[in-house]
Amino acid sequence: MFDQELLRHLYQDVRQKTLRLVEDLTLSQLHQQVHSEFSPLGWHFGHIAYTEALWLLGKSLPYPELIPIFRVDGYAKSQRCSILPQRKLLWDYVQTIREKVFAILPRITPKEERIWHWLIQHEMQHQETMTVIRALQGSLIPQIPEIFEQNAILTIPGGRVILGSDSVNALDNERPGYAQEIASFRISPAPVTQTEFAEFIAADGYHNPHWWSEAGWQWVQKEKITQPLYWQSKYKSLPVCGISYYEASAYCRFIGKRLPTEMEWEWAAQQGLPQQGRVWEWTNSWFTPYPGFTPYPYAGYSANYFDHQHKVLRGGSWATHGYLQRPSFRNWYQPHIRQMFAGLRWAED
The missing domain is CATH 1.20.120.450 (dinb family like domain)
Structure with missing residues (x-):
């Protein structure tokens, strides 16, 4: 109304x-x-x-x-x-x-x-x-909430589900709502913490090409990255924050998991995915239009980024307004960008 x-x-x-x-x-x-x-x-x-x-x-x-x-x-x-x-x-x-x-x-x-x-x-x-x-x-210190004690890994049932949104506040890239078949999967009950990510760093993960995609390995060598951008080593239970898609993907390979697709993430969020809103969570999906997409309020608002060069993030961060923290909301960045408040949550089949 x-x-x-x-x-x-x-x-x-x-x-x-x-x-x-x-x-x-x-x-x-x-x-x-x-x-x-x-x-x-x-x-x-x-x-x-x-x-x-x-x-x-x-x-x-x-x-x-x-x-x-x-x-x-x-x-x-x-x-x-x-x-x-x-x-x-x-x-x-x-x-x-x-x-x-x-x-x-x-x-x-x-x-x-x-x-x-x-x-x-x-x-x-x-x-x-x-x-x-x-x-x-340096004029503001990120106020990232800590991760609470984690429960068991979440098993998300598969089926034919409704994703996207037709609400008046839905942006053009969230529209229209559509039906999608999703297989059952498991997802971590919280974003990856600094304690968990520290194992990747300690194992020299930033210097081992085995964990990286070809593009990711070229990027990490060129930029000489050795840790997340907003690394706060004394706060073990903080979610890891300030990582690129390349880093998120490499970490998942290191632990034998994968990033969720954005469809999996949204379906899990509809059922109450815990401990959201601390960091944006990288998915493994490219930013693409939904079936029946119509641009609004101008042609290029979202469509200019449907270029197979931007990965989707979901969930919002501590700095995201609560009005945007809805299951259907989509954020997108190029895989090498790590300045925003982004982390990850892993998934597996």
């Missing part, structure tokens, strides 16, 4: 979280590019507002001189740090757009509800990216 008050609450709640991510930063921190894969924090902040204005405010967008800065296709990531506006102008820009957006909220119709849900999730996703940037910057 269409609920304007729910939307208002979500927009207010999420914006407060976004503001907390930037309010204590210096101008230098706002403009800093900490990694070639990421834009500066100030760009993300302005881009969130620009995207709201683009989809909700029509042709007369506020501060037209800032539009080229905050468009995805305006400037390269490496250029954005040098063209961002000063702090006061940036804050005025974001606040002005939000005031105009809230002014039209009481007049929206049920037909317009989906774009509002898409936009609020767009901000949530950028929030997590901003949290990653702050962690890389």
